[in-house]
Amino acid sequence: MAKAALLRSHRMAYVTLKNVKKIYPGKVVAVQDFNLEIRDKEFVVLVGPSGCGKSTTLRMIAGLEDITEGDLFIGEERMNDVAPKDRDIAMVFQNYALYPHMTVYENMAFALKLRRAPKAEIDKKVREAAEILDITSYLDRKPKALSGGQRQRVAIGRAIVREPQVFLMDEPLSNLDAKLRNQMRAEIIKLRHRIDTTFVYVTHDQTEAMTLGDRIVIMKDGFIQQIGTPQEVFNHPANVFVAGFIGSPQMNLFDAQLRKDDEKYFVEVAGASFALSERIAAKLRRDSEGEVIVGIRPEHIRICAQEGDDTMSAAVEVSEMMGSEIHLHLRAQDKEIVLRVNTTELPEAYRAGIPYGTQLHFTFPGDLLHLFDKESQKNLIGE
Amino acid sequence: MIQRKNAAGRIHLLVARVVVYTILIFLSALCLFSFYLLIVNASRSNAQLQAGFSLLPQGNFFTNLKNAWNDASINIPRGVLNSFLVAGLTAVLTTYFSALTAYGIHAYTFRGKKAVFTCIMAVMMIPPQVSAVGFVQLMTKLGMTNSFLPLILPGIAAPVVFFYMKQYLESVLPMEIVEAARCDGSSEFSTFNRIVLPIMKPALAVQLIFSFVASWNNYFIPALLLDKAEMKTVPIMIAQLRSADYSKFDMGKVYMFILLAILPVLIVYIFLSRSIIKGVTAGSVKG
Ligand SMILES: Nc1ncnc2c1ncn2[C@@H]1O[C@H](COP(=O)(O)OP(=O)(O)OP(=O)(O)O)[C@@H](O)[C@H]1O
Ligand SMILES: [Mg+2]
Numbered sequence: 296m297a298k299a300a301l302l303r304s305h306r307m308a309y310v311t312l313k314n315v316k317k318i319y320p321g322k323v324v325a326v327q328d329f330n331l332e333i334r335d336k337e338f339v340v341l342v343g344p345s346g347c348g349k350s351t352t353l354r355m356i357a358g359l360e361d362i363t364e365g366d367l368f369i370g371e372e373r374m375n376d377v378a379p380k381d382r383d384i385a386m387v388f389q390n391y392a393l394y395p396h397m398t399v400y401e402n403m404a405f406a407l408k409l410r411r412a413p414k415a416e417i418d419k420k421v422r423e424a425a426e427i428l429d430i431t432s433y434l435d436r437k438p439k440a441l442s443g444g445q446r447q448r449v450a451i452g453r454a455i456v457r458e459p460q461v462f463l464m465d466e467p468l469s470n471l472d473a474k475l476r477n478q479m480r481a482e483i484i485k486l487r488h489r490i491d492t493t494f495v496y497v498t499h500d501q502t503e504a505m506t507l508g509d510r511i512v513i514m515k516d517g518f519i520q521q522i523g524t525p526q527e528v529f530n531h532p533a534n535v536f537v538a539g540f541i542g543s544p545q546m547n548l549f550d551a552q553l554r555k556d557d558e559k560y561f562v563e564v565a566g567a568s569f570a571l572s573e574r575i576a577a578k579l580r581r582d583s584e585g586e587v588i589v590g591i592r593p594e595h596i597r598i599c600a601q602e603g604d605d606t607m608s609a610a611v612e613v614s615e616m617m618g619s620e621i622h623l624h625l626r627a628q629d630k631e632i633v634l635r636v637n638t639t640e641l642p643e644a645y646r647a648g649i650p651y652g653t654q655l656h657f658t659f660p661g662d663l664l665h666l667f668d669k670e671s672q673k674n675l676i677g678e
Numbered sequence: 679m680i681q682r683k684n685a686a687g688r689i690h691l692l693v694a695r696v697v698v699y700t701i702l703i704f705l706s707a708l709c710l711f712s713f714y715l716l717i718v719n720a721s722r723s724n725a726q727l728q729a730g731f732s733l734l735p736q737g738n739f740f741t742n743l744k745n746a747w748n749d750a751s752i753n754i755p756r757g758v759l760n761s762f763l764v765a766g767l768t769a770v771l772t773t774y775f776s777a778l779t780a781y782g783i784h785a786y787t788f789r790g791k792k793a794v795f796t797c798i799m800a801v802m803m804i805p806p807q808v809s810a811v812g813f814v815q816l817m818t819k820l821g822m823t824n825s826f827l828p829l830i831l832p833g834i835a836a837p838v839v840f841f842y843m844k845q846y847l848e849s850v851l852p853m854e855i856v857e858a859a860r861c862d863g864s865s866e867f868s869t870f871n872r873i874v875l876p877i878m879k880p881a882l883a884v885q886l887i888f889s890f891v892a893s894w895n896n897y898f899i900p901a902l903l904l905d906k907a908e909m910k911t912v913p914i915m916i917a918q919l920r921s922a923d924y925s926k927f928d929m930g931k932v933y934m935f936i937l938l939a940i941l942p943v944l945i946v947y948i949f950l951s952r953s954i955i956k957g958v959t960a961g962s963v964k965g
Contacts, residue, residue: 409864409868
């Protein structure tokens with residue numbers, strides 16, 4: 296027994312997916328070309344819009360869905376044909392999936408009972424987990440007598456008592472209201488430090504992805520778009536999709552022309568011309584002029600007092616006062632541009648919000664621009 | 679103005695309630711009336727019964743009880759025990775295996791699932807009387823007359839119960855619960871026994887009652903297969919009392935026996951009806 300425990304703690308819980316493909320009956324291709332190496336004790340978040348194949352991927356790791364092609368390894372072992380019960384994974388479902396006829400205690404103890412763990416050990420582990428999740432006082436209740444947040448804690452508790460190699464979570468917070476969601480997100484971060492195991496977490500919420508993940512996998516239509524740390528995907532989105540998906544409010548994207556003049560590069564958007572910084576110009580992946588997509592994050596646009604060659608002008612359509620910052624939706628001809636401005640940086644008169652129709656001049660700092668190829672949508676700036 | 683409207687509404691509601699309750703009380707009375715008549719008849723002597731119909735109980739209750747109990751041609755405790763054994767086991771087998779089959783069809787995707795389902799449904803269309811002749815012949819050839827097995831075992835295949843269970847599962851069992859059990863390390867069979875069955879408790883209770891009663895009242899096939907006195911079930915004994923020759927014929931005794939025979943059914947019903955509670959899955963999954 297002691298030896299088994301020792302072996303267990305030494306097992307490396309990395310998860311490898313190699314060229315994984317999933318075709319559902321009816322020829323629905325849900326996931327393809329999926330390559331990912333999850334390191335031991337890493338927290339990886341799969342994120343993407345609805346229907347992009349996140350849940351499918353997670354369910355393949357869990358063994359709840361057959362893998363059509365490719366290989367899945369947990370540790371050294373190829374898991375394609377191993378039953379879920381033998382994979383040593385725990386999964387938390389979006390809709391909790393608690394056993395309705397069992398009390399909270401029994402729900403959490405179920406897996407350990409199946410393993411024939413001694414009663415005293417079960418009791419100890421269940422109470423420990425309940426303590427961590429602050430559900431000790433509900434241990435004797437049935438799930439139907441709990442609130443959504445409490446049920447979600449029980450579902451997480453049921454997973455942690457098992458001390459699994461890999462922790463899988465499918466949108467565990469999406470049924471909770473905004474406040475509870477923030478609170479539980481913080482709890483998951485804490486939990487992660489306490490139980491220190493490998494996590495794969497699915498969400499469609501980029502904020503959750505950014506705050507929780509060591510690395511984020513962004514998916515669309517069954518394909519991985521980018522894998523990287525929150526910082527990497529934010530600062531260097533691989534393509535237009537990722538650029539628009541990560542960050543809130545989302546990045547402004549415009550059709551633009553790339554011009555080269557005297558060894559300097561300029562992007563021209565709606566009559567204005569912005570010089571690329573030398574740092575960015577040096578990393579440019581192409582030197583030909585032509586059509587590009589330029590991106591700038593709302594918080595990087597700078598308001599100018601005066602009109603000039605390197606400014607655009609637009610009228611305020613909506614001004615959203617968020618407290619410490621204001622989100623401005625401007626309209627220039629047919630384009631909407633979103634700006635995020637710190638309230639403290641605004642003139643006194645504008646701090647409560649900027650009146651409808653106010654004309655603003657603003658510029659894009661050349662060091663904070665993102666450039667994408669118009670055809671391939673790929674990022675034109677090297678890392 | 680508003681108050682007058684309210685008052686009108688209240689009267690309207692009152693009238694509606696009175697009508698509804700009257701209808702419901704009438705229907706309940708209709709159902710209970712046959713039970714009442716049975717008790718009345720069980721308290722009348724054969725002569726009184728021959729004389730005609732009465733709504734009032736008479737004083738022969740205990741005489742009838744004594745006569746029925748002491749009738750040499752039938753052994754009431756034995757008959758009740760036999761019936762209980764057959765009906766009880768049939769009910770348990772029918773319910774368990776129908777639930778198991780329903781779960782198999784509900785929870786798994788496999789080749790030919792549709793065909794299997796259609797087949798089971800097709801069996802449902804065949805009236806039991808049609809297959810009974812062949813069944814009885816087969817059992818006779820196998821030397822299985824005067825055995826309870828041919829009465830109990832066929833209960834395993836009960837398409838109607840299966841269909842009921844399948845519909846029930848579709849409405850109460852989200853697959854995530856099964857998947858959660860799988861991840862928790864439960865084998866398929868133990869998931870069924872420890873997770874699915876408890877969730878199906880109300881449906882199980884309903885079908886246990888139905889199949890118990892159906893088997894308890896079953897006369898047709900048992901009468902063809904059982905002829906040893908100590909193997910006879912209650913319906914056979916009742917039929918026997920009714921067809922007794924003129925000198926022994928006593929309708930009061932028959933009614934008394936029928937009354938005794940429905941008591942175990944009532945007990946089973948009271949016992950199981952407690953499990954028929956709604957909303958067992960409430961709170962398990964969001965939605
Ligand atoms: N059982 C199934 N049979 C056929 N197609 C399916 C099945 N399950 C999912 N799909 C399809 O596979 C694709 C990916 O589904 P998946 O559930 O993985 O998406 P998701 O990224 O989890 O989306 P969401 O955020 O809405 O949960 C979708 O197009 C979906 O319609
Ligand atoms: Mg999903």
